[in-house]
Amino acid sequence: MSPAFVVFLKEVRENLRDRRTLINALITGPLLGPVMFIMLMNVMVNRELAKADKPIAVPVIGAELAPNLIGALKSAGIDALPALPDPEAAVHDQRTDIVIRIAPDYAEAWNKGQAVQVELIYDSSRRDASTPVQRVRSVVESYGRREGAMRLIARGLAPITAWPVQVADRDQATSQSRSALMFSFLPYFFVLTVFLGGMYLAIDLTAGERERQSLEPLFVNPVARWKILAGKLAAICSFSTVSLLLSVAAFATAPLFIPTEKLGIALDLGFRFAAHVVLLMLPLIVLLAALQSLVAAFAKSYREAQTYQSILMIIPVLPSALLSVIPVKAESWMYAVPLLGQNLGIVQLLRGDGVTGEQVMLCLAGGFAAAAIAVVATAYLYRSERLAISG
Template identity: 30%
Template sequence: MIQFRALLSKELKEAFRDKRAMMMAMMMAVMAPVMIFAMSKVMIKEAVETPPVYVKVTGAEYAPKLIKSLKNENILLLADVPNDEKTIWEDRALSITIPTSFNQDMLEGKPIDLYLRADFSEKANMSPIRRIKTTINHYAQAIGYKRLLVRGIDVRLLQPIKIIEQDTSLPNSNAMIISMMLGLYLLMAAFMSGLPVAIDASAGERERNVLEMLLCQPVSTLKVVAAKLCCASLIACIGVLLTLGLTTFSVSFIDLTKIGASFNLDAFTITALLLLLLPICFFASALQLFVAFQSKNFKEAQSMVSMIIMLPAMVPVIMMFVDNKPKWLDWLPISGQSLIMEDLFKGLPVSWSLLCFTGLVTITMTFLLVLLMAKKLRSEKVVLALS
């Protein structure tokens, strides 16, 4: 035990001595809350507000009521665009062409073709185009209903079945975008925060000949690996705690009531998240140490280990496109924690047995990686990076 404490103290001193590496390790914890705050602000603004849309209308004099309907939805003529936004809307080139026979065709009940011209592949045009199409369709639908009423036909005949939506989701479920981002960033923090320490404690020490001198001492390779794992995992846990704390603080400045949502991390949720993420921190650090020890030099270790941080980003995204998820995904590292976090943020009951089993599987895989690293460090090929 004395040897392990000495090794752990040595690893922690080396880790905290490198200020640049520590700044890189904590970058995810600082950047994630800022990104969540900024993206949430933008999404709420788009969901609630209806910013003005400026469109060039040819033949506006033939359909004054249509132009009025567009104006009521804050869809204005290009001639009214402010000078500071004129270039932007001219580049978007949204235009509607109204035929000269609009009034005559309307009186005769003939179908009327309106031409909406725009670059439909341009992302900036998607929201304005959707608003223009919705407004015109509602205007056309209102005219159709009036024509039926004039002919003595009840417009309710057009909708024999009416769906009444009853949302059973909890208030915090409406903030699922924020929750999904937070869950993703927490997993990323678990993988990224301990990354610089794991690379330096393995490939870095080998290049500085520290690893060879360390293994020459009367200490087991298992204790050496365990000390390095605990150091990297501790940094990863600090990163997760910072991400969690700073995100909770930043989200408190977002007015979620505009979208009828609430977001609150109580003591129960925080405890469950920590129980989920603690095994992931150890698993991520063990995986990074294992890959770094297999690399021939420090640069190769950086390249190889950096690929591992794609796992927490890829796995949840892939699962989003899988409708019928296999049961074994609930047990694996990353996927199991991701699914449980999703239920947790939705306010659904947490299966503690599944949480414990997923954590046990993650810890078991971590322990196997530690044993495999301890065995490989007894070989000169790994210690000296021989071919």
């Protein structure tokens, strides 16, 4: 039996008995995140949809000046409340989402056929206020367009006279491509799941054994160090792969709990999506396992290794953070950049565009090349006798 395979079986068997490793690699990382996200999204979406349908009450200043406008609001499910003495303070103190203020000269200007002013007082920084504000704005603007058309007809003019240029929207987005806006964080989450799935195992197999002084007896055996490393990396990759599979499977249940049809989106996270994600993530599994082992080898204790790994965890954040701030047009060479290529590829899968064979090959080639460099660097460090010495 190959020495690397023996080491692999030993490490897997021992860590399957470690409750801390199992909880972090197979529960906390791959399952807790998707479950919490699905629950939060379900609550948030249903809350927003309920707010969009149910009647709302809005304080109106000067309601007696515009009875027809108040009637239009009421027919749209917006009831007028009595005026507030200080509407700005009421909005600031979150006692109301929006206040309508009708100009004192509204009736006079209306009778003269002049433009009238209706103020909407709200706080755009409050997320909860966006839905009622949009509802009120839509009704007021629709009422204004309708009355403007009636004025033109009364003067013997066609309503189209006031709008010589008509904008026709031709949105090319599909229901599935729109879902990428809501789930654009998935690439980062999959990378983080792989990282957390192998992190505690990588710490235990290097810094942990070094602290327990069990690494030196292992190195005394007449086995090449690279074979020992190969067994350990295989064990780390196995845990990371299982963690990724559990995460992909958990997210595949999202369409069952999130009312995607009410949002006008189509979310396809089935077998085809999962297979492509796992394929694109394969080089990152090896790369992150090697990097985690390399970083952990510099630590003399388990706690010190945890500190180093928390710093290393910043790396998976960078591509997603940069793409969220600086949207870029995907170029072919970008798919060969580890982390960036996976991010772009998974977003394309979410949009329903798919990934081409060339893009997949670039992802795999760039990722495995970086992984090979990290493995060689870790193997070189494993040749040092100081690695087995604790303290």
